Amino acid sequence: MFSIPKKVVYDENGKPIEVIIPWEVFVEIEEALGLDLDDDARKALKEARQDRENGKEETYVPLEEI
Numbered sequence: 001m002f003s004i005p006k007k008v009v010y011d012e013n014g015k016p017i018e019v020i021i022p023w024e025v026f027v028e029i030e031e032a033l034g035l036d037l038d039d040d041a042r043k044a045l046k047e048a049r050q051d052r053e054n055g056k057e058e059t060y061v062p063l064e065e066i
Contacts, residue, residue: 004021004025004029005021005022005025006019006020006021007019007020007021008020
């Protein structure tokens, strides 16, 4: 786990309403969650997951070939 440097914005009642984080941290989080992937990459990952769940080993690429 890593810590996230942040600034919290509060409303007039002291309730937190927004968080401001450094851009670099945002990009790191976005990449970790896969939110930076394009539609083709998302589709490929979804298909790979389905292949794995269905035991379709013939669709795998051996690690030695990567």
